[in-house]
Amino acid sequence: MSDTTLSHPATAARPDAGQRASRDLLRRGRLKPAEIVFWLATAASFFLLPDRHLLLSEIVILGLFALSLDLIIGYAGVVSLGHGAFFGLGAYVAGLVSVHLTGEPLTGLILAALAAGILGLATGPLLLLRASDLTRLMVTLGVAMLLLEAANRAAWLTGGADGLQGVTINPLLGRFEFDLFGTTAYAYCLIVTFALFLLARRVVTSPYGLSLLAIRDNALRARSMGIPVGPRILGIYAFSALIAGVAGALLTQTTMFVSLDVLAFHRSADVLLVLVLGGVGYLYGGLIGAIAFKLLQDWFSAITPQYWMFWMGLVLMVIVLIGRDNLNALPRTLMRRLRREDRA
Amino acid sequence: MSAALQTIALEKRFGGLIATDKVSLTLEHGARHALIGPNGAGKTTFVNLLTGVLPANGGQILLDGNDITRKSQIQRARLGLGRTFQINQLFGAMTPVESIGLAVSERMGGGRDFWRRVGTRTDILDEITGLIERFRLTEVMDHPTRLLPYGKQRLLEIALALASNPRVLLLDEPAAGVPEAERGELLETLAQLPRDVSILLIEHDMDLVFAFAERITVLVNGALFADGTVSEIMSDPRVQAVYLGSDAHA
Known part of the structure; x- marks a missing residue:
């Protein structure tokens, strides 16, 4: 319990630390x-x-x-x-x-x-x-x-x-x-x-x-x-x-x-x-996955009624192999590359 | 009054290999006690026995006089046995604030609470801020743990253990791998750990041992080789021959 007593002067001296901590904890729950x-x-x-x-x-x-x-x-x-x-x-x-x-x-x-x-x-x-x-x-x-x-x-x-x-x-x-x-x-x-x-x-x-x-x-x-x-x-x-x-x-x-x-x-x-x-x-x-899945299913089966599973498998493999983080960062990466070419 | 932590003829065998050979060690209340020994002396096995990661083959472990030999890892932690890990064991996707907050909230029995929003208890928040500042994590407190510099991760490793408010704390090579520039910060923080926590330091780094410990136990080939105050151990010719002499401050 010694922690509590020690922390009070600290928070009083640096109120921003407490606020930052609080903001960080509330981050996940924020709408x-x-x-x-x-x-x-x-x-x-x-x-x-x-x-x-x-x-x-x-x-x-x-x-x-x-x-x-x-x-x-x-x-x-x-x-x-x-x-x-x-x-x-x-x-x-x-x-x-x-x-x-x-x-x-x-x-x-x-x-x-x-x-x-x-x-x-x-x-x-x-x-x-x-x-x-x-x-x-x-x-x-x-x-x-x-x-x-x-x-x-x-x-x-x-x-x-x-x-x-x-x-x-x-x-x-x-x-x-x-x-x-x-x-x-x-x-x-x-x-x-x-x-x-x-x-x-x-x-x-x-x-x-x-x-x-x-x-x-x-x-x-x-x-x-x-x-x-x-x-x-x-x-x-x-x-x-x-x-x-x-x-x-x-x-x-x-x-x-x-x-x-x-x-x-x-x-x-x-x-x-x-x-x-x-x-x-x-x-x-x-x-979101459910929406994408059903739309892709609709789309692929309209193009190739018999082979829609093939295309679905391909999409899945691309997503997993590229990695979601990279996919999410893709727009930003493209923008950066475009900007660099502008400059060049 | 019983010791903070005591082992009585603690034993561990892996097949024919005796990894811990009837070790009896006493950690006094408020101790700054170092456990040293050359590579393969069985230090890590000993820590794993104390914390319940491995079951013992014989002997007893007493925490404040209570037998915890058959207790699980989780029960021992709840009884006040804290530890840090030689290799960082942190929550990579969580921030230091969240990690420490979790440890504090678990200790206060808030971990089963599935209806309250995280961050709405000011008593927990105050404790988090205190620990964050004491362990010099203020700069990085809301960054994902996996992106922190190694020295900061090492500090968080100790802060997390302390957040559970342990009575006994096992520090497993806290300075391992910390670059020279960040070492000073770590050593200072170690020196400022609260006195009411009894500490067993398992360490390779003799400078840190001499700076930190008041008492030293030497483990060789799984068995207790020598035990005494720092000056006793330093002047013990057997220790110099077997340990310090052969392993020149590795």
């Missing part, structure tokens, strides 16, 4: 103008693109799913190849709730979130046993495969390969019917995603979020500082699973259908691709 622009543009898309609501819903769901993955990869350094397990579980729980319990969408959403969160809590400890990236990739992949096979076997419950029949969703809040054009669906997805984004933002800019960054940067040091690494990682993993579950539930509720496809491996792979496309560790990567 940036670009963020406001992003969300205004997103809200505007609802009014400006009324005939694209179905596609936009798909994008938002994928974005939310990728955001959930960013929480563990970008903020805790935990890699996963099986995040689809939580998405798929959420999707099935939402479907089953509507078939057996109630068609009320918010109930289904909450139950799906809880189920996925609990699965995250239950399987999270497996990631802590031998905390290397390779074991984590394999364990998450394994959990997803187990879940897929279980859903396939339990055809009496899930409808197996035929998909779950009879999913109907009541009007949202008893008033807004889910229409064919996806207008209600898009508004619903947007609002849920925005709310969860705010929640996630709050968490990652808290002292808890800072401790996650520390664990990601250097787990050895974090441990020697007395930070309980295991429980901290488990917490964010369950939170991330919960959000992935909500994304899955949104898919079921807006399409009124669930099949084994929600648990397929490509879900986990796609969401990782989306996140890498948009950038890891700043929460917007998932959302």
Whole structure:
């Protein structure tokens, strides 16, 4: 405690030091103008693109799913190849709730979130046993495969390969019917995603979020500082699973259908691709990546319907090999080079 | 009153190799104690045993009289055993303010808080500023750690350990690799560490040992070779022959 007594005269003598420290600590949590622009543009898309609501819903769901993955990869350094397990579980729980319990969408959403969160809590400890990236990739992949096979076997419950029949969703809040054009669906997805984004933002800019960054940067040091690494990682993993579950539930509720496809491996792979496309560790990567992914997919499949995956792979490789930092610095580098040529 | 830190016949074997051979060492309260020894004497293994990075094969470790031999790294840290690393172990993407703030907030039990915004507790902020100034990090306090000059990183390494308010602090070669121009700053900071923290300095650099320590323990081949005050060790002909003589102030 001697530190506190010592620091007072210091701060009194140099008030600017305290202010600088405070400003630095508040930096991560500060709302940036670009963020406001992003969300205004997103809200505007609802009014400006009324005939694209179905596609936009798909994008938002994928974005939310990728955001959930960013929480563990970008903020805790935990890699996963099986995040689809939580998405798929959420999707099935939402479907089953509507078939057996109630068609009320918010109930289904909450139950799906809880189920996925609990699965995250239950399987999270497996990631802590031998905390290397390779074991984590394999364990998450394994959990997803187990879940897929279980859903396939339990055809009496899930409808197996035929998909779950009879999913109907009541009007949202008893008033807004889910229409064919996806207008209600898009508004619903947007609002849920925005709310969860705010929640996630709050968490990652808290002292808890800072401790996650520390664990990601250097787990050895974090441990020697007395930070309980295991429980901290488990917490964010369950939170991330919960959000992935909500994304899955949104898919079921807006399409009124669930099949084994929600648990397929490509879900986990796609969401990782989306996140890498948009950038890891700043929460917007998932959302921006989802937009880029769907637009590229649209564009490439319009040019070459059969080979769009080829072009997608190429883009992904370029992004990873050049490196995001270099890509972000590209405009500045080009400007500098142009200016130098002007002078020459 | 029990010692700040004590080991009793502490032992570590890697297969047939005995890395720590029944070492009994006592660190008094407020000590400035140096642990020296030639390369391969088992200094780093000893630190790893003390901090719980490696499990011991035998013997006991007492922190303020409490047996911590079976406790985890995290539990030992929470009980007041702090350390710095020979090779910097810092949070590259975080600033010094954030790193120190995290350590302070963890000690105050704020690390599980997921609803408060970082930087809204003035008691934590005051402590951060105090440490930043004491460790001469004011200039660079809001720069990403990975971009700091090496000497500043070394200072942050110690500041981070002290931010957890340890009762016992293990300094693992704090001056290692610090360029000559930045050494003075580091040595001064070391000399100003609070007296209520008991310090075990593990060091290669004999100038630093003589400047800092009041008591010296010599480790050779994993075993305790000699133990005494600085003048006792300096005048011990066995130490001169085995250690100082063969390794001319490396």
